[in-house]
Amino acid sequence: MLDINKAIERLDWSREPQGLYAPIAYTLASGGKRLRPQLALLSCRLFGGDEEQALPVALALEVFHNFTLLHDDVMDRASVRRGRETVHVKWNDNTAILSGDQMLIEAYKLLAEAPGDKLPVLLRWFNEMATGICEGQQYDVDFEARGDVTIEEYIEMIRLKTSVLLANALRSGAYIAGADEEQQKRLYDWGIHVGLAFQIQDDLLDVYGDEKTFGKAIGGDICCNKKTYLLLSAFAHADTAQREALEGWLARPASKEKIEAVTVLYDAIGVRAMAEEAILSHSRQALALMDSFPDNEAREQLQHLLRKLATRKN
């Protein structure tokens, strides 16, 4: 199997002007799971395709993903990413904006190296995906100011923000390998469910994770009143007294007591079981779709990835 990390390392960012390219090199060298390019390569192998042909798209997706993190960190004023200073802290906001723009262009440059006859479809899908992710990010911002966000709206937001990138990676790899439309569609849906399970798991770990394995402080979402699957489920299922208690805590500043009190309310409302049920449901739907995939080593690896993501502790 192709080593995606080696392929990323081979990308050359030594050209001038370094003010533009050094932050791109820095961002891509910071690691991460490389989940998206892995999915593109695996889905290509699943249908007997040549991984080398899927590599440009795989790399384009990873560069695109890192571009979104770079600009998100500016917008969220985040100072640390993967244990290192973010670009706008290490350099400045303008550098983060311009190098981020160039990174988005670099993603399209990598995409342009895909097989020419497949390029029109791959480009159209890539554009749809990129649009979805920007729309998801905008909804996330809009939700902060709204008090009436429904769980359905939340699911749609995380579908756009997280799932469509995974789904498009899978669909693109399968398309390059010559899989038919039905198979592409199943892989796409598989990616959607895996992404949703992944994101709800994220919300769950932020409250019920183990600080040691989770790698960051528990309760961050509660502190800043983030509208997560848990908080929205809590409001949807609270009785009048619980709702009033919850609203009382949301009006108060971040504190250890706030985290404890909201968690106690979550326990009483049964929010943890609801989130676990949702994760299980999406994992099961993903698993059911796998039956239709060719039975080979790539399927084994996709199944392994699904299990790992659904049971992850960090």
Added chain:
Amino acid sequence: MLDINKAIERLDWSREPQGLYAPIAYTLASGGKRLRPQLALLSCRLFGGDEEQALPVALALEVFHNFTLLHDDVMDRASVRRGRETVHVKWNDNTAILSGDQMLIEAYKLLAEAPGDKLPVLLRWFNEMATGICEGQQYDVDFEARGDVTIEEYIEMIRLKTSVLLANALRSGAYIAGADEEQQKRLYDWGIHVGLAFQIQDDLLDVYGDEKTFGKAIGGDICCNKKTYLLLSAFAHADTAQREALEGWLARPASKEKIEAVTVLYDAIGVRAMAEEAILSHSRQALALMDSFPDNEAREQLQHLLRKLATRKN
């Protein structure tokens, strides 16, 4: 001839989330010369092509150009553009960043509507152009902090920042019309020279323009010590006393006196004639290239554009 303004008005930005799309609609509705899409359509007609086929690329170039203005305005902290509040002032920085990102993606969506068999080349060129513009912007930033910028470096910076977009618009239109490589190359070079003439004219008008027709205050570049063609030429040709006087004024804050004194130094060094000579030289080189273009009404219009740009007062 296709009405480019009508085509831009037909782009639909009414979809949700409006937090993402309203700033894009606002930016594109603010007018501008629409020079880049005009060039793409004209060069297509020059070689007898169907304008409709060049329209997606023409629109992509205009949307891309407006994306660069949107992000540049954030980075420059500019509060007014084309007589209206900039997006980051009317909304906020995060909106300008995210809607700008989406605008870049929208440019690629428009490009993807170009004829499929021509898409691989058009995409590669578009990526090259976009890269050049980001590199040019970075050099512009780098130059601010440097005291040893040469005129050659400055010309290369404005070639990247201004010329390659015009040149790529022309080349793309010609390619879609089926022009051969030699013809594409000549149109590309024509665009490079026109862009350089345009940009040096910009520097000239900022000092020697008429405030009434120029539409903004004269001397803005002098006030902020901007490294323009005029300032770099002044340093390259000043004698020791003139250089010392120039350096003395650069060390002082913006004022009416500073503008007057630096202009007097420019006059003494002969900088105005140098800039006018450079504009004339690039206009002549562009004009010479026109001899090889087909003799038709589109060529007349390109010639008319060249004359207008080289003699513009605003």
